[in-house]
Amino acid sequence: MxxxxxxxxxxxxxxxxxxxxxxxxxxxxxxxxSFSLLGPNGAGKTTLMKIILSLVRADSGxxxxxxxxxxxxxxxxxxxxxxxxxxxxxxATPMILFRQLERIRREAxxxxxxxxxxxxxxxxxxxRPVGKMSYGQRQRVALSLVTAGRPEMVFLDEPxxxxxxxxxxxxxxxxxxxxxxxxxxxxxxxxxxxxERTCGSAAFISRGRLIAQGDIxxxxxxxxxxxxxxxxxxxxxxxxxxxxxxxxxADRGVTAVMADSEGFRRLCAVVLETGVPxxxxxxxxxxLEEVFLRIMGADGSKEAGDVP
Amino acid sequence: MFLNGVxxxxxxxxxxxxxxxxxxxxGFYWWGVSAAAASFSRGELTAWDPQTEMLVEMLNPxxxxxxxxxxxxxxxxxxxxxxxxxxxxxxxPDEISRGRMPFWLSLSQTRMRVFLGTGLAxxxxxxxxxxxxxxxxxxxxxxxxxxxPRSIPLALLSxxxxxxxVWASVTVLSVLLSKVASMVITFFLSGVSSMFGGLYxxxxxxxxxxxxxxxxxxKVTMVVFPADRGFRGLLYxxxxxxxxxxxxxxxxxxxxxxxxxxxAYGFLWSLxxxxxxxxxxxxxxx
Numbered sequence: 001m002x003x004x005x006x007x008x009x010x011x012x013x014x015x016x017x018x019x020x021x022x023x024x025x026x027x028x029x030x031x032x033x034s035f036s037l038l039g040p041n042g043a044g045k046t047t048l049m050k051i052i053l054s055l056v057r058a059d060s061g062x063x064x065x066x067x068x069x070x071x072x073x074x075x076x077x078x079x080x081x082x083x084x085x086x087x088x089x090x091x092a093t094p095m096i097l098f099r100q101l102e103r104i105r106r107e108a109x110x111x112x113x114x115x116x117x118x119x120x121x122x123x124x125x126x127x128r129p130v131g132k133m134s135y136g137q138r139q140r141v142a143l144s145l146v147t148a149g150r151p152e153m154v155f156l157d158e159p160x161x162x163x164x165x166x167x168x169x170x171x172x173x174x175x176x177x178x179x180x181x182x183x184x185x186x187x188x189x190x191x192x193x194x195x196e197r198t199c200g201s202a203a204f205i206s207r208g209r210l211i212a213q214g215d216i217x218x219x220x221x222x223x224x225x226x227x228x229x230x231x232x233x234x235x236x237x238x239x240x241x242x243x244x245x246x247x248x249x250a251d252r253g254v255t256a257v258m259a260d261s262e263g264f265r266r267l268c269a270v271v272l273e274t275g276v277p278x279x280x281x282x283x284x285x286x287x288l289e290e291v292f293l294r295i296m297g298a299d300g301s302k303e304a305g306d307v308p
Numbered sequence: 309m310f311l312n313g314v315x316x317x318x319x320x321x322x323x324x325x326x327x328x329x330x331x332x333x334x335g336f337y338w339w340g341v342s343a344a345a346a347s348f349s350r351g352e353l354t355a356w357d358p359q360t361e362m363l364v365e366m367l368n369p370x371x372x373x374x375x376x377x378x379x380x381x382x383x384x385x386x387x388x389x390x391x392x393x394x395x396x397x398x399x400x401p402d403e404i405s406r407g408r409m410p411f412w413l414s415l416s417q418t419r420m421r422v423f424l425g426t427g428l429a430x431x432x433x434x435x436x437x438x439x440x441x442x443x444x445x446x447x448x449x450x451x452x453x454x455x456x457p458r459s460i461p462l463a464l465l466s467x468x469x470x471x472x473x474v475w476a477s478v479t480v481l482s483v484l485l486s487k488v489a490s491m492v493i494t495f496f497l498s499g500v501s502s503m504f505g506g507l508y509x510x511x512x513x514x515x516x517x518x519x520x521x522x523x524x525x526x527k528v529t530m531v532v533f534p535a536d537r538g539f540r541g542l543l544y545x546x547x548x549x550x551x552x553x554x555x556x557x558x559x560x561x562x563x564x565x566x567x568x569x570x571x572a573y574g575f576l577w578s579l580x581x582x583x584x585x586x587x588x589x590x591x592x593x594x
Contacts, residue, residue, distance in 0.1 A: 016593075050410070050593070050594070053410070053413070053414045054413070054414075055410045055413055055414065055593065055594040056593040056594070057591070057593065073416045073417055073418050074416065076414060076415060076416045077416040078416075079414065079416070080414075081410070081411065081414035082411075083407055083410045083411055083414075084407075085407055086406075086407045086408060086411055087406040087407055087408070088408070089316060089319070091319050096315075100312040100315065101415075103311055103312060104309065104312075104412075104415050104416075104417055105415050105416060155414075
């Protein structure tokens with residue numbers, strides 16, 4: 001475990017009666033990283049998050065937050081957690097809830113809270129009872145409460161649940177801002193598009209074991225295809241097909257399959273030679289959904305060592 | 309956590325209803341006592357003395373105060389017991405079922421602090437309302453029938469023990485069982501304990517007439533659920549010491565004496581029960 005590790009987990013095992021939720025999981029997250037736990041339902045993501053937050057006790061293994069064992073309250077100083085589907089008292093206004101929270105954590109000022117509310121577009125709700133808010137408004141308020149001030153580490157469990165597209169963009173920006181401010185963010189979300197846009201790295205968990213971990217960019221592979229952006233797709237398809245490339249129509253032009261990694265340069269030369277007008281040629285990489293399916297399998301049944 | 313819990317409770321409708329019910333209760337009590345006081349001043353509180361075969365004024369104002377308090381306090385106690393059970397059974401389970409417990413536990417605080425802070429809030433609210441009722445009853449009674457209570461400190465201590473036993477049992481049961489089950493069981497135990505507490509006083513008064521089995525059951529009840537000793541201590545502490553009717557107080561359910569050991573036992577019993585509840589809470593996965 002390095003001093004720069006925000007999280008360090010080794011050999012964590014947890015069973016719920018006969019169900020083994022975690023089977024000796026090891027994981028390290030660097031400080032300031034925006035990180036996501038990915039895996040199918042029942043993989044052990046939530047259990048892992050709860051063990052880190054000391055909400056669930058591990059049967060064996062060790063877990064540390066900034067070098068402090070997770071069982072100690074000191075480990076959770078500066079740590080914030082937004083559970084999925086939290087329900088605040090209907091009568092409470094965000095200001096009351098903030099006051100209640102600060103009685104315990106004493107880490108943020110009223111001004112910092114209002115600043116965060118403004119960032120999340122809910123400053124006008126500060127004095128409105130929670131019972132008179134929509135689900136999306138409540139979620140924004142909850143995020144403001146959790147992230148107000150200067151947290152060191154933020155755990156978000158499905159933060160975009162119930163939010164409209166505008167709300168999702170706001171959450172996305174919040175995670176980016178936190179990350180750029182050096183806050184370690186751990187995101188648990190089924191919305192892979194959101195994860196891809198906000199997180200730098202991810203861990204894939206299946207059946208209680210870590211299957212793969214790393215930067216999302218490094219986990220994503222080239223697909224052996226290139227996108228040629230053109231207005232005249234039929235002409236480009238005809239020209240490339242006659243040059244021996246397998247082509248198909250894409251949203252913004254044509255995709256061409258390359259034989260090998262050296263093929264991209266050759267393809268660019270062929271595209272130039274066709275004389276068909278085009279605006280760009282780019283390599284196609286897997287998006288996170290494709291990475292997920294490759295690593296986890298369609299049914300999420302892959303085990304450690306099976307990763308292709 | 310404690311202040312948050314109290315704030316959360318006092319905003320609940322049930323507490324508002326209990327406060328209004330208490331004020332209404334005191335209002336009716338005032339009305340009734342003032343009417344009785346008017347009769348008393350006209351010399352209507354007299355009794356027939358069979359020995360002299362004369363109508364004599366044998367009751368002084370303290371006796372009237374005793375009668376008034378003995379009538380009102382058990383009714384007020386029922387209200388307080390019900391409120392303590394409802395609030396005590398809902399605080400921890402509500403925080404858990406609404407998903408707020410993981411939120412509180414993820415903050416930089418120990419589980420002990422969360423358990424006691426959340427759990428103590430209902431006891432504090434119940435004690436405040438009990439004090440309001442007790443002070444109201446004593447004041448109203450004292451205005452119309454001046455009297456000297458036996459021991460206010462003993463009454464306050466006993467009241468605290470009585471409510472602590474009820475609160476501790478409902479809090480711990482609410483961690484182990486469902487909310488409704490914890491309420492029903494505690495209410496049942498309170499009722500049984502109260503009944504056997506009264507029987508125990510009667511049996512002590514007339515030991516020769518009672519089957520020994522009942523005395524044994526009463527004693528076992530007092531050990532298993534010692535709330536009633538606190539309640540009898542409260543009655544013992546507030547009744548007028550200058551009342552003429554000082555014998556056979558068991559008829560009114562008042563103890564002849566309340567050993568402090570009984571109160572200490574009730575308090576210790578609550579601590580042990582809470583300790584058990586805390587161990588269970590600490591081991592729970594949220």
